[in-house]
Amino acid sequence: MRIVQIIDSLEAGGAEKMAVNYANALANTIEFSGLVTTRKEGLLLSQLNKNVSYLFLNKKGKIDLSAVFRLRKYLKENKVNVIHAHSSSFFTAVLVKLTLLKIKIIWHDHYGISQDLKQRKSTSLKISSLFFSGIISVNDALKNWAVSYLWSSNVVYFPNFISDFNDSEEEIKLNGIDGKRIVCVANLRPQKNHKLLIETASIIRDKFPDWSFHLFGKDFKDSYSAQLFQKIEKLKLQDSIFFYGSINNVGQVLKQCDIAVLPSLSEGLPLAVLEYGLYKLPVVATHVGEIKKVITSHHHGIITESDNLSEFSSAVERLITHVDERQAKGVNLHKFVELNYSEQSIIQEYVLWIKSLPNFADNNSHK
Incomplete structure (x- = not known):
């Protein structure tokens, strides 16, 4: 199993942290774990495990064909068979899939404004969902929305998980009084x-x-x-x-x-x-x-x-x-x-779910 996480930036945010958490956890579990940042790097880059393969695309504009082909080359060289796209990075994943038809896309929905999903509409996401092999939602409301709105039959709920991996030597002394x-x-x-x-x-x-x-x-x-x-x-x-x-x-x-x-x-x-x-x-x-x-x-x-x-x-x-x-x-x-919410239990479920995707065993996207 060879999986790459894709995220638009590595600034400190929930979706970005989860992309790093998945990449780090999978580095100790599967044959190949990578992480691709499309638009911008950030603070979370320092938290990436040294065993995770990393690529920064430096994508310019919504459609950057040179970035798409750099990503295609990276996926082929590393024989990747699953792209795990977080939040808005699904668009880049779909563009590269059009050049590597056998590769599978998993889309991870981290949408934080889940109080009124009736107002959430996205034509590009809906069309792109035709290319998703599966969708991960971080709560039940998002799962129900995906089932009713998107065109993907394989929707699953996985909660976020935490990892205490941190390679930063930055020392921070807080203001205020200890204990208060x-x-x-x-x-x-x-x-x-x-x-x-x-x-x-x-x-x-x-x-x-x-x-x-x-x-x-x-x-x-x-x-x-x-x-x-x-x-x-x-x-x-x-x-x-x-x-x-x-x-x-x-x-x-x-x-x-x-x-x-x-x-x-x-x-x-x-x-x-x-x-x-x-x-x-x-x-x-x-x-x-x-x-x-x-x-x-x-x-x-x-x-x-x-x-x-x-x-x-x-x-x-x-x-x-x-x-x-x-x-x-x-x-x-x-x-x-x-x-x-431990890393171990959720990653175990995640790997089993990936293996259950249709035609996963026959997926040779790098060829």
């Missing part, structure tokens, strides 16, 4: 709802001035980002909220924190919550996407309604004031994540 830090790992996008987090920080600052909030994620330098920093300044929270941008070593950061939050308005299955669990952090998160599948009960964390400031801030306050409960939730979440 709250962390949020989320790119600065509207659906992540940092507004709720900032308003919560204002309430917590007034009651517990020693506690601080630490935000990690990509700043797109857009109007949303500008509004957030203006709000922090207006509420005079510069000494309570610290923003660090994108980083390589999330694990090193989480080890220095005591409570983790995710105030999203919409989600798929956020890797951040799984990472929180990996590092035994108690979590306050909103009831969106598949979060309830991870925080299945009050023993694992606290779930609040989306965009409810009173509920969210009260939940954070509870974890601050109830130390034993806070620690117990973190340990319980850790056990649950290790049992249900």
Whole structure:
């Protein structure tokens, strides 16, 4: 089995992390594991296992035939029989399949705004799905949408999984007081709802001035980002909220924190919550996407309604004031994540599913 992951960039995001996670995990499981980045490299490149073959296409524009033929050459030279295309990279995968008809495409849907999928339409994706041998959805809502909207009969749900592989030597020392830090790992996008987090920080600052909030994620330098920093300044929270941008070593950061939050308005299955669990952090998160599948009960964390400031801030306050409960939730979440979202169990299912695809055994795409 020879599989290549394709992703448009390696900037720090959920789909990008999963492309790296799959490539790294498969490097120890199958004959050949590769990863191809089409448009842009990024921080996550440093997390790629040395046993993973890597190609950067540096694609220019939506249709770049020279990039397609560079990819074709790479696939043939490495005798690849499956392309695992993540998110919007499916288009590049389909273009190269038109020149290598026997190669199989698996499309991985990481769509994060799964609250109202009725509005999700894509003609190019629908047509491209005719060329997919299978589709992986990261939650049940996306699976049902794929079954009803796309033209592929082999749709499966695999949850995201976490890997603690990290080759970064970057050292990050957080601001604030040890034992009194709250962390949020989320790119600065509207659906992540940092507004709720900032308003919560204002309430917590007034009651517990020693506690601080630490935000990690990509700043797109857009109007949303500008509004957030203006709000922090207006509420005079510069000494309570610290923003660090994108980083390589999330694990090193989480080890220095005591409570983790995710105030999203919409989600798929956020890797951040799984990472929180990996590092035994108690979590306050909103009831969106598949979060309830991870925080299945009050023993694992606290779930609040989306965009409810009173509920969210009260939940954070509870974890601050109830130390034993806070620690117990973190340990319980850790056990649950290790049992249900481990790399080993999901990769095993994934490989079996790939082998079950029609005509997989006869696939000689490199010829």
